[in-house]
Amino acid sequence: MATNPVTTAEFENEVLKSEVPVLLDFWASWCGPCRMLAPTIEEIAEEAEGFKVMSVNADEEPALVQRFGIQGIPTLIVIKDGEEYNRSIGVIPKDDILALLD
Amino acid sequence: MFDIVIIGAGTAGLSAAIYASRAGKSALVLEGKAYGGQIINTPDIENYPGIAHISGFDFATGLYNQAKALGAVVKMQQALRITKADGRFLVETRRETHEAKAVILATGAKNRPLGLEKEEALIGRGISYCATCDGMFYRGKTVAVNGGGNTAVEDAMFLTGYCEKVYLIHRRDAFRADEKEVERLREKENVEFVLDSVVEALEETDGRLSGIRVKNVKSGESSELPVGGLFIAIGQVPDNGAFQDLVDLDEKGYIIAGEDLKTKTEGVFTAGDCRTKEVRQLTTAASDGAVAALAASKYIDALT
Structure with a gap:
């Protein structure tokens, strides 16, 4: 199960207008590395303070995939004040994910 | 303190954890990225004896669950340095230092880049x-x-x-x-x-x-x-630089070890794609895991 899934329709309110930074996880069910990363993302979401974690299903939300020019998953994007702040592609360690928010 | 610290939660590392646990040894598996190793990118495995067809994800998840159910501990931490002192090993990660009687290096291999200009900048962009x-x-x-x-x-x-x-x-x-x-x-x-x-x-x-x-x-x-x-998809390169004080590496960076999986340091064993070998397959990684775990167990038993 993905962590806090967000749809294209909810994106504006949940992500762009969010008062705290948002860590977005672009994933898909057929992507092995994405599923491997999932427990780490879940852990970060549970421990999150001062930011929130949401996931985008790349199969179901092609508009968001296109908007961010995603060409590989997993892709993690940090959105701060409605703008892309940081991006990382591929499976990375938990500490490196947290560092994207700094 | 663990009996055996295993570096890498790919097929070799998790197989070693299964064999170590079943041999009655406490095992800690450290993984820097995600468990499963290279096989998670393979959609269809059709050459593992006894299993006609399975996805890489399901295979890796099965290994992981099996190792955990047998009592192995898996932590998502990258091993940065290993030192030997008084017959014990200290394995340092960014968060904590683990103590062990024996170590199995199952670090695997990562994708080999072409080494062309702009290659890294264009990852995920083509x-x-x-x-x-x-x-x-x-x-x-x-x-x-x-x-x-x-x-x-x-x-x-x-x-x-x-x-x-x-x-x-x-x-x-x-x-x-x-x-x-x-x-x-x-x-x-x-x-x-x-x-x-x-x-x-x-x-x-x-x-x-x-x-x-x-x-x-x-x-x-x-x-x-x-x-x-x-x-x-031009093959893999090993990533053993952090451990070169403990083991000998060949010119490509693979850990030099024979079929007994012993390295130049007593108590340090190796398994899987990270070592010198002819055939790098799922079955040989699993096989290495078993051999290394049993060799490490025998080494520990001889300590006391």
Whole structure:
């Protein structure tokens, strides 16, 4: 199960207008590395303070995939004040994910 | 303190954890990225004895659950340094230091880059090392796969299902991949084999890959291929630099060990793709895990 899934329709309110930074996880069910990363993302979401974690299903939300020019998953994007702040592609360690928010 | 600390939660490391646990030894597996290792990128495993078909994800998850159920501890921490003092090993990670009586290095291997200019900057923007992860984002586009082994041929096959056209670029005219798979690929209409050729340059437009320059190594001629994606599958490189005080590495960086999986340091064993060996397959990784775990257990029993 993905962590806090967000749809294209909810994106504006949940992500762009969010008062705290948002860590977005672009994933898909057929992507092995994405599923491997999932427990780490879940852990970060549970421990999150001062930011929130949401996931985008790349199969179901092609508009968001296109908007961010995603060409590989997993892709993690940090959105701060409605703008892309940081991006990382591929499976990375938990500490490196947290560092994207700094 | 653990009996055995295993570095790497791929097939070799998790197999070692299963065997160590069943031998009554406490085992800690440290993994820097995600458990499962390289196999998680493989959609279909069809050469593991006794299992006719399974996905890489399911295989890795099965190994992980089996190791945990037997009592092994898996932590998502990268081992940065290992030192030996008074017959004990200290394994340092960014968060904590673990103590162990024996160590198994099962660090695996990572994708080998082409080493071309802009390659790293274009990862996820046209350059990919995982067709099954990224293939769908190239739906309807023309792409290239570089390599001549099983991964390259499987990647090309996978991409024919999404892409308008797939070039398979290989530096020789014969493949290392299974003949059966190459034949299956040849039958696809939207594949073109570009043999005796290497990728020599990457073209970029607006921050994304827009084409590649390919050189025929026999004729010396270069040509441009307008592709939106390049999937690189030219093999792996080991990543053992952090442990070179404890083990001998060959010129490519693999840990030198024989079939007994012992290294030059007593109490340090190795398993899987990270060591010198002829055949790097799922079965040989699992086999190494078993041998290393039992050798480590025997070593520990002899300590007391």
